[in-house]
Amino acid sequence: MQILNIAAYKFVALDRLPELQAAVLTAAQSRGIKGTVLLAEEGINLFLAAGRADIHDFLAWLRTDARFHDLETKESWSTAQPFRKLLVKVKPEIIRMNHPAIRPSAGRAPAVNATTLKRWLDCGHDDEGRPVVTLDTRNAFEVDVGTFRNAIDWRIDKFTEFPQALLDHRDELQGKTVVSFCTGGIRCEKAAILMQEAGVNHVYQLDGGILKYFEESGHAHFEGECFVFDERRALDPALTPRVHVGALSDT
CATH class of the missing domain: 3.30.70.100 (Alpha-Beta Plaits)
Structure with missing residues:
Protein backbone atom coordinates (compact mmCIF):
# COMPACT_ATOMS: atom_id res chain seq x y z
CA MET A 1 0.00 0.00 0.00
CA LYS A 91 -18.70 23.51 -12.33
CA PRO A 92 -21.95 25.26 -11.37
CA GLU A 93 -22.04 23.07 -8.20
CA ILE A 94 -19.45 20.81 -6.55
CA ILE A 95 -22.26 18.30 -6.07
CA ARG A 96 -25.19 18.83 -8.40
CA MET A 97 -28.61 19.12 -6.77
CA ASN A 98 -30.25 21.74 -9.01
CA HIS A 99 -31.52 23.49 -5.91
CA PRO A 100 -29.66 26.83 -5.76
CA ALA A 101 -31.33 27.97 -2.53
CA ILE A 102 -29.36 25.30 -0.65
CA ARG A 103 -26.07 27.00 0.26
CA PRO A 104 -24.13 25.08 2.94
CA SER A 105 -21.49 27.82 3.12
CA ALA A 106 -24.16 30.02 4.73
CA GLY A 107 -24.73 27.48 7.54
CA ARG A 108 -24.62 23.73 8.00
CA ALA A 109 -27.26 21.41 9.33
CA PRO A 110 -26.31 19.78 12.65
CA ALA A 111 -23.77 16.98 12.28
CA VAL A 112 -23.26 13.78 14.25
CA ASN A 113 -19.89 12.05 14.38
CA ALA A 114 -19.25 8.38 13.74
CA THR A 115 -18.90 7.32 17.36
CA THR A 116 -22.16 9.01 18.33
CA LEU A 117 -24.05 7.43 15.43
CA LYS A 118 -22.69 4.00 16.37
CA ARG A 119 -23.84 4.51 19.95
CA TRP A 120 -27.29 5.59 18.80
CA LEU A 121 -27.57 2.58 16.50
CA ASP A 122 -26.39 0.29 19.30
CA CYS A 123 -29.21 1.63 21.47
CA GLY A 124 -31.83 2.02 18.74
CA HIS A 125 -32.55 5.60 19.77
CA ASP A 126 -30.85 8.98 20.25
CA ASP A 127 -29.98 10.62 23.55
CA GLU A 128 -33.54 11.93 23.90
CA GLY A 129 -35.14 8.54 23.29
CA ARG A 130 -36.32 9.13 19.70
CA PRO A 131 -35.96 6.28 17.22
CA VAL A 132 -32.99 6.77 14.89
CA VAL A 133 -33.09 6.08 11.15
CA THR A 134 -30.29 6.43 8.63
CA LEU A 135 -31.08 7.87 5.20
CA ASP A 136 -28.83 6.94 2.27
CA THR A 137 -28.55 9.92 -0.09
CA ARG A 138 -26.48 8.06 -2.71
CA ASN A 139 -27.49 6.58 -6.04
CA ALA A 140 -29.15 3.16 -6.07
CA PHE A 141 -26.17 1.37 -7.63
CA GLU A 142 -23.93 2.68 -4.84
CA VAL A 143 -26.39 1.56 -2.17
CA ASP A 144 -26.43 -1.94 -3.67
CA VAL A 145 -22.70 -2.33 -2.95
CA GLY A 146 -23.21 -1.64 0.76
CA THR A 147 -25.11 0.53 3.24
CA PHE A 148 -26.15 0.74 6.88
CA ARG A 149 -28.45 -2.03 8.04
CA ASN A 150 -32.10 -0.99 7.59
CA ALA A 151 -31.12 2.32 6.00
CA ILE A 152 -33.83 4.23 4.14
CA ASP A 153 -33.14 3.99 0.41
CA TRP A 154 -35.35 5.92 -2.02
CA ARG A 155 -33.78 4.26 -5.09
CA ILE A 156 -32.70 7.49 -6.75
CA ASP A 157 -30.57 7.26 -9.88
CA LYS A 158 -28.89 10.64 -9.43
CA PHE A 159 -28.70 13.22 -6.67
CA THR A 160 -30.86 15.71 -8.55
CA GLU A 161 -33.77 13.33 -7.84
CA PHE A 162 -33.37 13.68 -4.09
CA PRO A 163 -35.55 16.82 -3.64
CA GLN A 164 -38.57 15.15 -5.27
CA ALA A 165 -37.97 11.93 -3.35
CA LEU A 166 -38.00 13.96 -0.14
CA LEU A 167 -41.35 15.51 -1.04
CA ASP A 168 -42.75 12.06 -1.76
CA HIS A 169 -41.55 10.55 1.55
CA ARG A 170 -41.29 13.49 3.95
CA ASP A 171 -44.15 12.40 6.22
CA GLU A 172 -42.44 9.04 6.83
CA LEU A 173 -39.58 10.83 8.60
CA GLN A 174 -41.59 12.75 11.17
CA GLY A 175 -41.11 11.83 14.82
CA LYS A 176 -37.72 10.24 14.17
CA THR A 177 -34.12 11.37 14.35
CA VAL A 178 -32.90 11.22 10.76
CA VAL A 179 -29.18 10.88 10.00
CA SER A 180 -28.40 11.44 6.32
CA PHE A 181 -25.21 9.90 4.99
CA CYS A 182 -23.17 9.45 1.80
CA THR A 183 -19.63 8.47 0.83
CA GLY A 184 -17.65 11.41 2.18
CA GLY A 185 -20.25 13.82 3.52
CA ILE A 186 -20.91 16.22 0.66
CA ARG A 187 -24.30 14.93 -0.53
CA CYS A 188 -25.70 14.32 2.94
CA GLU A 189 -24.73 17.87 3.91
CA LYS A 190 -26.94 19.36 1.22
CA ALA A 191 -29.62 16.75 1.89
CA ALA A 192 -29.80 17.59 5.60
CA ILE A 193 -30.26 21.29 4.91
CA LEU A 194 -33.01 20.54 2.38
CA MET A 195 -34.80 18.30 4.89
CA GLN A 196 -34.66 21.02 7.51
CA GLU A 197 -36.13 23.54 5.07
CA ALA A 198 -38.85 21.02 4.16
CA GLY A 199 -39.96 20.90 7.80
CA VAL A 200 -38.42 17.62 8.89
CA ASN A 201 -37.43 17.94 12.54
CA HIS A 202 -34.41 16.31 14.21
CA VAL A 203 -32.18 16.03 11.14
CA TYR A 204 -28.43 15.37 11.27
CA GLN A 205 -25.73 14.68 8.70
CA LEU A 206 -23.06 12.03 9.28
CA ASP A 207 -19.89 14.07 9.55
CA GLY A 208 -17.31 12.74 7.08
CA GLY A 209 -19.71 10.22 5.59
CA ILE A 210 -19.17 6.47 5.35
CA LEU A 211 -15.40 6.79 4.91
CA LYS A 212 -14.99 8.61 8.22
CA TYR A 213 -17.39 6.13 9.87
CA PHE A 214 -15.24 3.22 8.65
CA GLU A 215 -12.15 4.97 9.98
CA GLU A 216 -13.61 5.58 13.45
CA SER A 217 -16.24 2.85 13.95
CA GLY A 218 -15.34 0.05 11.54
CA HIS A 219 -18.05 -2.26 10.22
CA ALA A 220 -20.58 -1.83 13.06
CA HIS A 221 -24.12 -1.70 11.63
CA PHE A 222 -22.79 -1.50 8.05
CA GLU A 223 -23.37 -4.30 5.55
CA GLY A 224 -21.18 -4.67 2.46
CA GLU A 225 -18.65 -2.19 1.15
CA CYS A 226 -18.55 1.49 0.21
CA PHE A 227 -18.62 2.23 -3.52
CA VAL A 228 -15.97 4.71 -4.70
CA PHE A 229 -15.68 6.41 -8.07
CA ASP A 230 -12.23 5.17 -9.08
CA GLU A 231 -10.51 1.97 -10.20
CA ARG A 232 -10.69 0.44 -6.69
CA ARG A 233 -14.49 0.09 -7.14
CA ALA A 234 -15.25 -0.21 -3.40
CA LEU A 235 -13.64 -0.07 0.06
CA ASP A 236 -14.36 -2.47 2.89
CA PRO A 237 -14.69 -1.21 6.50
CA ALA A 238 -10.92 -1.54 6.91
CA LEU A 239 -10.61 0.92 3.98
CA THR A 240 -9.06 -1.85 1.89
CA PRO A 241 -9.85 -1.79 -1.86
CA ARG A 242 -12.04 -4.49 -3.40
CA VAL A 243 -9.87 -4.32 -6.55
CA HIS A 244 -6.09 -4.09 -6.12
CA VAL A 245 -5.39 -2.16 -9.28
CA GLY A 246 -2.23 -2.63 -11.22
CA ALA A 247 -0.34 0.12 -12.98
CA LEU A 248 -2.68 2.22 -15.10
CA SER A 249 -1.94 4.11 -18.27
CA ASP A 250 -2.98 7.70 -18.90
CA THR A 251 -5.36 6.71 -21.69
Whole structure:
Protein backbone atom coordinates (compact mmCIF):
# COMPACT_ATOMS: atom_id res chain seq x y z
CA MET A 1 0.00 0.00 0.00
CA GLN A 2 2.11 2.89 -1.26
CA ILE A 3 -0.45 5.25 -2.82
CA LEU A 4 -2.32 7.63 -0.51
CA ASN A 5 -5.89 8.36 -1.61
CA ILE A 6 -7.66 11.41 -0.21
CA ALA A 7 -11.22 12.65 -0.41
CA ALA A 8 -12.15 16.13 0.78
CA TYR A 9 -14.65 18.89 0.25
CA LYS A 10 -15.51 22.25 1.72
CA PHE A 11 -18.45 24.54 1.10
CA VAL A 12 -16.91 28.00 1.01
CA ALA A 13 -17.51 31.04 -1.21
CA LEU A 14 -15.00 31.06 -4.07
CA ASP A 15 -14.35 33.62 -6.80
CA ARG A 16 -11.91 34.03 -9.72
CA LEU A 17 -12.42 30.37 -10.47
CA PRO A 18 -10.36 30.17 -13.71
CA GLU A 19 -7.32 31.50 -11.85
CA LEU A 20 -7.83 29.06 -9.00
CA GLN A 21 -8.33 26.22 -11.49
CA ALA A 22 -5.00 26.99 -13.18
CA ALA A 23 -3.15 27.22 -9.86
CA VAL A 24 -4.57 23.92 -8.55
CA LEU A 25 -3.82 22.17 -11.83
CA THR A 26 -0.20 23.34 -11.82
CA ALA A 27 0.30 22.44 -8.15
CA ALA A 28 -1.11 18.94 -8.60
CA GLN A 29 0.66 18.24 -11.90
CA SER A 30 4.04 19.28 -10.51
CA ARG A 31 3.65 16.68 -7.76
CA GLY A 32 2.53 13.84 -10.03
CA ILE A 33 -0.95 13.72 -8.51
CA LYS A 34 -3.92 12.23 -10.34
CA GLY A 35 -7.66 12.37 -9.67
CA THR A 36 -10.37 14.99 -9.86
CA VAL A 37 -10.85 18.44 -8.37
CA LEU A 38 -14.17 20.24 -8.79
CA LEU A 39 -14.42 23.98 -8.17
CA ALA A 40 -17.57 26.10 -8.00
CA GLU A 41 -18.70 29.32 -6.41
CA GLU A 42 -20.01 27.17 -3.54
CA GLY A 43 -16.69 25.43 -2.77
CA ILE A 44 -14.24 22.64 -3.59
CA ASN A 45 -14.54 18.85 -3.91
CA LEU A 46 -11.56 16.61 -4.56
CA PHE A 47 -10.52 12.98 -4.92
CA LEU A 48 -6.76 12.64 -5.43
CA ALA A 49 -4.01 10.01 -5.19
CA ALA A 50 -0.20 9.95 -5.19
CA GLY A 51 2.66 9.11 -2.86
CA ARG A 52 2.28 10.24 0.75
CA ALA A 53 4.86 13.05 0.52
CA ASP A 54 3.38 14.47 -2.68
CA ILE A 55 -0.17 14.47 -1.29
CA HIS A 56 0.87 16.07 1.99
CA ASP A 57 2.92 18.68 0.16
CA PHE A 58 -0.03 19.53 -2.10
CA LEU A 59 -2.36 19.83 0.90
CA ALA A 60 0.14 22.09 2.67
CA TRP A 61 0.19 24.31 -0.44
CA LEU A 62 -3.62 24.33 -0.73
CA ARG A 63 -4.09 25.22 2.93
CA THR A 64 -1.99 28.36 2.54
CA ASP A 65 -5.17 29.76 0.97
CA ALA A 66 -7.18 31.00 3.95
CA ARG A 67 -10.36 29.61 2.43
CA PHE A 68 -8.97 26.07 2.70
CA HIS A 69 -6.89 26.33 5.89
CA ASP A 70 -9.18 23.92 7.75
CA LEU A 71 -9.83 21.49 4.88
CA GLU A 72 -10.26 18.00 6.34
CA THR A 73 -9.46 14.84 4.39
CA LYS A 74 -10.45 11.18 4.50
CA GLU A 75 -7.51 8.88 3.75
CA SER A 76 -7.14 5.35 2.40
CA TRP A 77 -4.36 3.40 0.70
CA SER A 78 -3.91 1.37 -2.47
CA THR A 79 -1.09 -0.60 -4.04
CA ALA A 80 -1.19 1.42 -7.26
CA GLN A 81 -2.59 4.63 -8.71
CA PRO A 82 -6.40 4.26 -9.00
CA PHE A 83 -6.88 7.27 -11.32
CA ARG A 84 -5.91 7.44 -14.97
CA LYS A 85 -5.48 11.20 -15.25
CA LEU A 86 -5.77 14.53 -13.47
CA LEU A 87 -8.85 16.68 -14.03
CA VAL A 88 -9.50 20.11 -12.50
CA LYS A 89 -12.92 21.39 -13.52
CA VAL A 90 -15.05 24.46 -12.87
CA LYS A 91 -18.70 23.51 -12.33
CA PRO A 92 -21.95 25.26 -11.37
CA GLU A 93 -22.04 23.07 -8.20
CA ILE A 94 -19.45 20.81 -6.55
CA ILE A 95 -22.26 18.30 -6.07
CA ARG A 96 -25.19 18.83 -8.40
CA MET A 97 -28.61 19.12 -6.77
CA ASN A 98 -30.25 21.74 -9.01
CA HIS A 99 -31.52 23.49 -5.91
CA PRO A 100 -29.66 26.83 -5.76
CA ALA A 101 -31.33 27.97 -2.53
CA ILE A 102 -29.36 25.30 -0.65
CA ARG A 103 -26.07 27.00 0.26
CA PRO A 104 -24.13 25.08 2.94
CA SER A 105 -21.49 27.82 3.12
CA ALA A 106 -24.16 30.02 4.73
CA GLY A 107 -24.73 27.48 7.54
CA ARG A 108 -24.62 23.73 8.00
CA ALA A 109 -27.26 21.41 9.33
CA PRO A 110 -26.31 19.78 12.65
CA ALA A 111 -23.77 16.98 12.28
CA VAL A 112 -23.26 13.78 14.25
CA ASN A 113 -19.89 12.05 14.38
CA ALA A 114 -19.25 8.38 13.74
CA THR A 115 -18.90 7.32 17.36
CA THR A 116 -22.16 9.01 18.33
CA LEU A 117 -24.05 7.43 15.43
CA LYS A 118 -22.69 4.00 16.37
CA ARG A 119 -23.84 4.51 19.95
CA TRP A 120 -27.29 5.59 18.80
CA LEU A 121 -27.57 2.58 16.50
CA ASP A 122 -26.39 0.29 19.30
CA CYS A 123 -29.21 1.63 21.47
CA GLY A 124 -31.83 2.02 18.74
CA HIS A 125 -32.55 5.60 19.77
CA ASP A 126 -30.85 8.98 20.25
CA ASP A 127 -29.98 10.62 23.55
CA GLU A 128 -33.54 11.93 23.90
CA GLY A 129 -35.14 8.54 23.29
CA ARG A 130 -36.32 9.13 19.70
CA PRO A 131 -35.96 6.28 17.22
CA VAL A 132 -32.99 6.77 14.89
CA VAL A 133 -33.09 6.08 11.15
CA THR A 134 -30.29 6.43 8.63
CA LEU A 135 -31.08 7.87 5.20
CA ASP A 136 -28.83 6.94 2.27
CA THR A 137 -28.55 9.92 -0.09
CA ARG A 138 -26.48 8.06 -2.71
CA ASN A 139 -27.49 6.58 -6.04
CA ALA A 140 -29.15 3.16 -6.07
CA PHE A 141 -26.17 1.37 -7.63
CA GLU A 142 -23.93 2.68 -4.84
CA VAL A 143 -26.39 1.56 -2.17
CA ASP A 144 -26.43 -1.94 -3.67
CA VAL A 145 -22.70 -2.33 -2.95
CA GLY A 146 -23.21 -1.64 0.76
CA THR A 147 -25.11 0.53 3.24
CA PHE A 148 -26.15 0.74 6.88
CA ARG A 149 -28.45 -2.03 8.04
CA ASN A 150 -32.10 -0.99 7.59
CA ALA A 151 -31.12 2.32 6.00
CA ILE A 152 -33.83 4.23 4.14
CA ASP A 153 -33.14 3.99 0.41
CA TRP A 154 -35.35 5.92 -2.02
CA ARG A 155 -33.78 4.26 -5.09
CA ILE A 156 -32.70 7.49 -6.75
CA ASP A 157 -30.57 7.26 -9.88
CA LYS A 158 -28.89 10.64 -9.43
CA PHE A 159 -28.70 13.22 -6.67
CA THR A 160 -30.86 15.71 -8.55
CA GLU A 161 -33.77 13.33 -7.84
CA PHE A 162 -33.37 13.68 -4.09
CA PRO A 163 -35.55 16.82 -3.64
CA GLN A 164 -38.57 15.15 -5.27
CA ALA A 165 -37.97 11.93 -3.35
CA LEU A 166 -38.00 13.96 -0.14
CA LEU A 167 -41.35 15.51 -1.04
CA ASP A 168 -42.75 12.06 -1.76
CA HIS A 169 -41.55 10.55 1.55
CA ARG A 170 -41.29 13.49 3.95
CA ASP A 171 -44.15 12.40 6.22
CA GLU A 172 -42.44 9.04 6.83
CA LEU A 173 -39.58 10.83 8.60
CA GLN A 174 -41.59 12.75 11.17
CA GLY A 175 -41.11 11.83 14.82
CA LYS A 176 -37.72 10.24 14.17
CA THR A 177 -34.12 11.37 14.35
CA VAL A 178 -32.90 11.22 10.76
CA VAL A 179 -29.18 10.88 10.00
CA SER A 180 -28.40 11.44 6.32
CA PHE A 181 -25.21 9.90 4.99
CA CYS A 182 -23.17 9.45 1.80
CA THR A 183 -19.63 8.47 0.83
CA GLY A 184 -17.65 11.41 2.18
CA GLY A 185 -20.25 13.82 3.52
CA ILE A 186 -20.91 16.22 0.66
CA ARG A 187 -24.30 14.93 -0.53
CA CYS A 188 -25.70 14.32 2.94
CA GLU A 189 -24.73 17.87 3.91
CA LYS A 190 -26.94 19.36 1.22
CA ALA A 191 -29.62 16.75 1.89
CA ALA A 192 -29.80 17.59 5.60
CA ILE A 193 -30.26 21.29 4.91
CA LEU A 194 -33.01 20.54 2.38
CA MET A 195 -34.80 18.30 4.89
CA GLN A 196 -34.66 21.02 7.51
CA GLU A 197 -36.13 23.54 5.07
CA ALA A 198 -38.85 21.02 4.16
CA GLY A 199 -39.96 20.90 7.80
CA VAL A 200 -38.42 17.62 8.89
CA ASN A 201 -37.43 17.94 12.54
CA HIS A 202 -34.41 16.31 14.21
CA VAL A 203 -32.18 16.03 11.14
CA TYR A 204 -28.43 15.37 11.27
CA GLN A 205 -25.73 14.68 8.70
CA LEU A 206 -23.06 12.03 9.28
CA ASP A 207 -19.89 14.07 9.55
CA GLY A 208 -17.31 12.74 7.08
CA GLY A 209 -19.71 10.22 5.59
CA ILE A 210 -19.17 6.47 5.35
CA LEU A 211 -15.40 6.79 4.91
CA LYS A 212 -14.99 8.61 8.22
CA TYR A 213 -17.39 6.13 9.87
CA PHE A 214 -15.24 3.22 8.65
CA GLU A 215 -12.15 4.97 9.98
CA GLU A 216 -13.61 5.58 13.45
CA SER A 217 -16.24 2.85 13.95
CA GLY A 218 -15.34 0.05 11.54
CA HIS A 219 -18.05 -2.26 10.22
CA ALA A 220 -20.58 -1.83 13.06
CA HIS A 221 -24.12 -1.70 11.63
CA PHE A 222 -22.79 -1.50 8.05
CA GLU A 223 -23.37 -4.30 5.55
CA GLY A 224 -21.18 -4.67 2.46
CA GLU A 225 -18.65 -2.19 1.15
CA CYS A 226 -18.55 1.49 0.21
CA PHE A 227 -18.62 2.23 -3.52
CA VAL A 228 -15.97 4.71 -4.70
CA PHE A 229 -15.68 6.41 -8.07
CA ASP A 230 -12.23 5.17 -9.08
CA GLU A 231 -10.51 1.97 -10.20
CA ARG A 232 -10.69 0.44 -6.69
CA ARG A 233 -14.49 0.09 -7.14
CA ALA A 234 -15.25 -0.21 -3.40
CA LEU A 235 -13.64 -0.07 0.06
CA ASP A 236 -14.36 -2.47 2.89
CA PRO A 237 -14.69 -1.21 6.50
CA ALA A 238 -10.92 -1.54 6.91
CA LEU A 239 -10.61 0.92 3.98
CA THR A 240 -9.06 -1.85 1.89
CA PRO A 241 -9.85 -1.79 -1.86
CA ARG A 242 -12.04 -4.49 -3.40
CA VAL A 243 -9.87 -4.32 -6.55
CA HIS A 244 -6.09 -4.09 -6.12
CA VAL A 245 -5.39 -2.16 -9.28
CA GLY A 246 -2.23 -2.63 -11.22
CA ALA A 247 -0.34 0.12 -12.98
CA LEU A 248 -2.68 2.22 -15.10
CA SER A 249 -1.94 4.11 -18.27
CA ASP A 250 -2.98 7.70 -18.90
CA THR A 251 -5.36 6.71 -21.69
